[in-house]
Amino acid sequence: MSGAALIMMAVTLLIIWGGLVASVIALKVLPVPTDQPGENAEAAGETAGENAGESA
Structure with missing residues (x-):
């Protein structure tokens, strides 16, 4: 291998x-955002209890 190829390989690996x-x-340092229950439903104009029986 030539010197240029080795340098490019080292740069790519780094x-x-x-x-x-x-x-x-x-991932270890930054906090992971958590979804609050009903947060997406409230944004869509629905309540948390409307679709409770429709899970299937």
């Missing part, structure tokens, strides 16, 4: 593995 490491760190 980008790929660096992105993976950054993603894992971000």
Whole structure:
């Protein structure tokens, strides 16, 4: 392999593995948003009890 090929391979590996490491760190550090019960139904103009019997 030529020197340029080795440099390009090293840069590519750093980008790929660096992105993976950054993603894992971000998932551990940043809080995960939680959905509140009925939040989506309220946004759509429905109430939480309207569709309670329609699950199937």
